[in-house]
Amino acid sequence: MTATEKGPRDARWYLNLMSPNTKGDQFAWFDPTSLYINAAAFEDLTDDLMADLEGLAFDVVGGLDAMGFVLAAAIAARRKVGFLPIRKAGKLCVDTDKVSFTNYSKRVQDMELRLPAFAPGDRVLLVDQWVETGGTMDGAIRLVERQGGVVAGLASIGIEENAVTLDYRARFPCITAIVPGSVWQEEANTKRFSSFDSYDPKKAFPNADR
Template sequence: MDPLALPKDRNRGWYLSLMAPNTKGSNFAWLDPSRLYCNAQALSDCVQDLLCPFQNETIDLVAGIDAMGFILGSAVAATLGKGFLAIRKSGHLCIETQSQKYSDYSGREKLMEVRLDVLKPGVTAVAIENSEGGKWIKDHYKYSHCIPEELQSQIDEQYLDSFKSFKS
């Protein structure tokens, strides 16, 4: 089967099966979402799922954290016709910033920074893992995610059943 072919039923989160497992080792993320991005319908459906909780909200600006957040955040911003703010690893912005400690998907501590001149109160977030940071986000902010309830435990264990049929 063509890995970019559309399934007959496009249920919420169907596009997650396009993601590939890490085959390179612990220095890399546990999955590679790039096939999701390469499939126009998958990317569109993912963005729509991420926007569902915000249908009746006024959104001024979309922000995203490093890598996956840059891609999905800018896709959400483009869909809404809004601007996009990149939240970067410390040391990458050449303007006045505010920094915050952050633990990534692997538990590595990082220092993230954001420019201050475009931020306004009213932050919401996208959180997919039930990690310490993900739970904190879910407890403190309105949030969105694209993980169906039946797949959440797989996401938390950092292994999707769809990886069994992955062919590199």
């Protein structure tokens, strides 16, 4: 059974557009930017996320530097709330708060949030394009909570399953295009999609048919 045969919640066609890594272990194991450049795919992805976010209240959307900016800005525009960039250190020209975190490649980095970014008690939806080890998201959560914000939930294309991310699902609403329990989730946990076997970059061209 392939990742598109199990059922309607698994058959999110646009996930087939995601590209395998062709550059080696220092990069993420897949690339969703081919999904973003296809207008129909990006619209359907955003539609699915917004449908699952219905009923979840938040005052601002925090996007994690850098690829989280794409989905975060789209969600903020759809919900008509503000967009808050959470940056890698050294990028903001205003006063900031900073934390260190370990990213998916085991490198220690610093992340910054402007001071102040929101009023105490504001609800922040945190968005990244993918959550692998959970280290980057941990830095964002700490920055929000240190300013007195409330993490309203987490949103991404997918969240891999490990001790850290399962704790996130227990603590926060987690909205993902890849649905827990689906074949896509099973494959994400192995860091390889069966769709890679038939991946064709031309399918992602902006005017490509499904």
